[in-house]
Amino acid sequence: MAIAIFSFFVGAVLFLSFYLGSKARSAKGYYAAHGQVGWFVNGIAFAGDYLSAASFLGICGMIAFYGYDGFLYSIGYLAGWIVALFVIAEPIKRLGKFTFADALDAQFHSRGIKLTAAVSTLIVSIFYLIPQMVGAGALVTPLLGIPHAWGVIIVGVAVIVIVVTAGMVSTTWVQFIKGSLLVFFCTILVGMILARGLHTSPPGDVKVVSKSADGKTTLVNGQPASETNALAVGHVLALPDGKTETGPLGPIAYLHTVQNATIETYKKSVKDNVTTYTPAPQKGADLLTPGGYFKDIKAGTWRGKLNFLSLMLALFCGTAALPHILIRYYTVKDAASARKSTVVGIAAIGFFYVLTLYLGLGAMTSGSLDPSDSNMSAPLLAKSFNPILFAIISAIAFTTVLGTVSGLIMAASGAVAHDIMGSLMNIAMDDHAKVKAGKIASVVVGVIAIVLGMVFKAFNVTFLVGWAFNIAASANLPALVMLLFWRGTTRQGITASITVGLLSSLAWILLSADAYTNLYGLPATSAPAPFNQPGIITIPLAFVVLIVVSLMTRNSGRRRQTSGFEVAAAAR
Amino acid sequence: MDEPSPPPKQVAAHDAHVAPNARLGLVLFVVYLALYLGFMGIATFKYELFGSTPFGGVNLAILYGMGLIVAALVLAVIYMTLCKPEK
Numbered sequence: 001m002a003i004a005i006f007s008f009f010v011g012a013v014l015f016l017s018f019y020l021g022s023k024a025r026s027a028k029g030y031y032a033a034h035g036q037v038g039w040f041v042n043g044i045a046f047a048g049d050y051l052s053a054a055s056f057l058g059i060c061g062m063i064a065f066y067g068y069d070g071f072l073y074s075i076g077y078l079a080g081w082i083v084a085l086f087v088i089a090e091p092i093k094r095l096g097k098f099t100f101a102d103a104l105d106a107q108f109h110s111r112g113i114k115l116t117a118a119v120s121t122l123i124v125s126i127f128y129l130i131p132q133m134v135g136a137g138a139l140v141t142p143l144l145g146i147p148h149a150w151g152v153i154i155v156g157v158a159v160i161v162i163v164v165t166a167g168m169v170s171t172t173w174v175q176f177i178k179g180s181l182l183v184f185f186c187t188i189l190v191g192m193i194l195a196r197g198l199h200t201s202p203p204g205d206v207k208v209v210s211k212s213a214d215g216k217t218t219l220v221n222g223q224p225a226s227e228t229n230a231l232a233v234g235h236v237l238a239l240p241d242g243k244t245e246t247g248p249l250g251p252i253a254y255l256h257t258v259q260n261a262t263i264e265t266y267k268k269s270v271k272d273n274v275t276t277y278t279p280a281p282q283k284g285a286d287l288l289t290p291g292g293y294f295k296d297i298k299a300g301t302w303r304g305k306l307n308f309l310s311l312m313l314a315l316f317c318g319t320a321a322l323p324h325i326l327i328r329y330y331t332v333k334d335a336a337s338a339r340k341s342t343v344v345g346i347a348a349i350g351f352f353y354v355l356t357l358y359l360g361l362g363a364m365t366s367g368s369l370d371p372s373d374s375n376m377s378a379p380l381l382a383k384s385f386n387p388i389l390f391a392i393i394s395a396i397a398f399t400t401v402l403g404t405v406s407g408l409i410m411a412a413s414g415a416v417a418h419d420i421m422g423s424l425m426n427i428a429m430d431d432h433a434k435v436k437a438g439k440i441a442s443v444v445v446g447v448i449a450i451v452l453g454m455v456f457k458a459f460n461v462t463f464l465v466g467w468a469f470n471i472a473a474s475a476n477l478p479a480l481v482m483l484l485f486w487r488g489t490t491r492q493g494i495t496a497s498i499t500v501g502l503l504s505s506l507a508w509i510l511l512s513a514d515a516y517t518n519l520y521g522l523p524a525t526s527a528p529a530p531f532n533q534p535g536i537i538t539i540p541l542a543f544v545v546l547i548v549v550s551l552m553t554r555n556s557g558r559r560r561q562t563s564g565f566e567v568a569a570a571a572r
Numbered sequence: 573m574d575e576p577s578p579p580p581k582q583v584a585a586h587d588a589h590v591a592p593n594a595r596l597g598l599v600l601f602v603v604y605l606a607l608y609l610g611f612m613g614i615a616t617f618k619y620e621l622f623g624s625t626p627f628g629g630v631n632l633a634i635l636y637g638m639g640l641i642v643a644a645l646v647l648a649v650i651y652m653t654l655c656k657p658e659k
Contacts, residue, residue: 068633075611075637078644082604085648086597256629289622289633290615297615305616312612339655343648350641357634 002143002391009395010158013174013402039337041176043344048175049325050077050349051182052128052404053135055356056397058462060381061374063360064234065265067287069294070360073462074353076312080319081349083477085342088320089335091484104483108491116498118415120475121323123502124468125412126448128322129405131464133453136401138375138461143394149454155398156450159405163413163442178403181396183348186355189393192385193362198257199245201235201367203264209277209371218372234369237281238262251358258361259284265364266371277371287364307531311466314535318469321476323411375461405449413441463518466533467509474501474538482546493550501542508534593655600647607643611636 055077062070104113133152140151162174210219239246240260249257265287267280291297294311296304319325332338363369363377368384370376379397383390417438456464478501479494509515512532513524614621614636622633 068637071634071637075640078641079604079608082601082644082647086601086604086651091594252628252630255634259625259629259631285623285631288631291619297619300619308615309612312608316608336655339652343645343652346645346648350645353641354638 002387002394005388005391006143006395006398009392009399010402013162013177013399016173016177039332039340040344042172042332042337043341044179044348045172045175046179046325046341046345047183047348047352048177048179048400048403049407050319050345051179051352051400052465053132053139053397053401053461055352056182056186056400057135057138057375057378058131058465059353059356060359060363060378061376062293062462063357064363064369064377064381065374066292067265067282067360067364068290069292071353071357072290072294072312073315074356076315077319078346078350078353079316081342081346083317084320084325085339085346088480088484089338089342092480104479104494107483107489108494110491110495112495113491113498115420116495116502117476117479118418118420120471120498120502121415122412123506124321124472124475125323125408125415126445126452127464127468127471129408129412129445129449130452130456131461131468132401132405132408133449134456134464135375135461136398136405137453137457138373139379139394139397139401142376142379143391148457152450152453155401155405156446156453158402159409159449160443160446162402162406163409163446164439174399174403174406178396178399179348182400183352183355185389185392185396186352186359189382189385189389190355190358190362193358193381194251194254195248196385197246197249198236198239198254198261198365200237200239200243203235203237203279203281209266211275211372232368233264233266233279233371234364235264235367236261236365237264254358254361255288257284258365259288263287263364266369268371275372303531306536307533310531310533310536313539314466314470314473314533317473317477317535317539321472321480322468323408323415323472323476409442409445409449412445413438416441416445463514470509470533470535470538471502471505473535474505474542476501477539478542478546482543482550486547486550488550488554489546490550490553492553493546493548496549497542497546500545501538504541505534505538508538596654597651600651604643604647607640611640 055074059070059073062073064070104117133155136155137148137151140146140154141148144151208219208221238261240257246253246257261284262281263284264279265282266277269276269278286292290308294304294308297308332341359378359381363381366381366384368380370380379390379394382393417434417440421437421441475498479497482489482497483494508529509532510519511527512529512534513527514532516522516527517524614632622636623631625631626635628635
């Protein structure tokens with residue numbers, strides 16, 4: 001049954017892609033859906049693009065495991081839309097180009113800019129692709145009982161088929177359908193959570209869960225994990241006023257009750273490469289304030305505070321700089337439509353993020369969590385209600401991955417085909433050749449994504465998304481903002497800013513404690529970066545580099561003569 | 573944040589509205605930025621405030637977080653409404 005529902009969803013999405021893709025013929029049609037996608041559809045597609053596996057699986061899981069801190073991501077991700085709408089949306093649309101690199105190049109006709117922007121698009125896309133692929137693998141394992149690697153391969157192949165046969169028309173519609181389904185079914189799920197209310201359970205039987213270094217062996221209370229001692233944890237230990245169950249609760253009463261309850265969560269510790277999870281009762285009041293995951297905020301160290309501020313800054317600045325979000329501005333016909341699209345997008349995404357809080361808390365108290373895999377919290381929550389709902393939610397999460405990955409591969413292959421091959425290497429291409437080059441690039445990027453999805457299997461999904469946001473915000477945002485708002489910007493300034501932003505954030509991340517423990521298996525204390533999130537240093541750094549280099553090169557005769565607005569006017 | 577570029581001399585007629593719309597966007601952006609910085613400021617300097625329950629029995633961290641989400645939508649709608657229409 002689960003497999004039937006799952007196959008139905010994926011099949012339907014693929015069918016639609018083929019059907020709609022048969023209408024896209026020219027290069028403009030392939031890349032930008034003929035500029036004729038309606039603003040409402042495009043707005044929901046924004047939501048579909050944005051509510052990736054990381055939003056859905058990662059945030060729910062983080063709230064279920066650590067409480068409020070997952071919600072910090074919700075707040076930050078949405079706040080990023082304000083930058084996108086109020087600062088970037090209109091001017092970028094008016095530049096009327098296909099990719100981030102094109103938009104920048106419209107001012108300068110510089111190969112240096114094309115190369116740096118295309119490389120940064122490629123790197124950010126790939127960093128954003130990895131967690132999606134890892135999420136896909138984590139989804140299919142419990143649903144279909146097949147190995148992680150197969151999940152990654154299925155997603156990779158399906159996405160390559162979608163992108164190669166259809167292009168942006170299909171991806172816009174795939175994102176629209178997926179975005180609608182996701183919000184709809186999550187609303188139903190939240191309704192069920194509130195209707196079920198909260199009830200107390202005695203402390204669970206599961207005392208110790210441990211995973212071997214290779215992640216292959218899982219022990220529960222010293223015995224191999226099996227059907228009889230299934231990992232199903234997460235209970236309310238005590239409700240306010242000594243009640244044992246609340247019955248149906250309203251949205252505010254639910255939060256109020258959780259705040260005054262005691263909940264059994266699980267604490268992770270690593271020793272001698274063996275990961276152990278043990279029960280840790282926590283007060284609801286602590287779970288509903290920040291500091292469960294970012295423990296240093298509560299401890300009050302400056303390093304911890306800077307790390308927290310840096311993450312919030314990167315989330316704030318990252319959205320507008322993500323290449324697969326920017327590209328969607330080009331799919332509506334004018335600035336007014338782009339504006340309406342973004343408002344629809346913010347409404348859908350904001351509503352969904354409010355839901356994530358309830359989904360996370362619902363999962364935390366559902367008695368169905370796997371303490372070793374936070375990414376599975378949302379699907380397992382659905383399973384605690386109904387196996388069919390479980391299959392539907394898993395299928396939606398899977399199509400979420402499909403949609404997000406196809407959007408990213410579009411952006412990445414656009415960067416390669418358009419900017420690196422078409423402009424930089426001076427390969428003259430007609431419409432047909434451009435589409436062909438884009439398709440070949442899609443296949444290559446897709447295969448890379450499959451391989452990386454397998455390599456990074458053991459990684460936490462949100463960990464990698466945080467990287468992508470930091471890199472995007474550091475490399476792309478300063479160049480975009482200054483291009484649009486400062487007439488003194490020179491091409492050398494832009495090139496230097498992107499290069500410095502990209503390299504400094506990348507280097508910082510690779511030298512951070514997170515990378516040391518999770519990537520190289522080295523002790524966190526030996527990491528040279530003072531804290532994990534680079535944004536608070538590298539974003540201002542990229543701004544400063546742009547301004548200084550622009551001032552130094554402003555009399556070189558190559559300074560641009562016009563502002564972004566003028567070029568937009570001329571281009572129309 | 574720099575002020576938007578003043579409209580260039582040779583600007584086309586249909587571009588005359590761009591600067592006011594961009595300025596409106598920046599004003600609303602600054603409003604939201606202040607709200608967002610307020611949240612970051614509480615977390616950094618007055619952490620214990622988050623645990624207080626000003627009304628409804630729900631703590632300030634939740635109320636402020638939800639408020640930021642609602643504020644984003646409200647400001648976006650204001651922006652859409654006030655922007656000059658395009659010819």
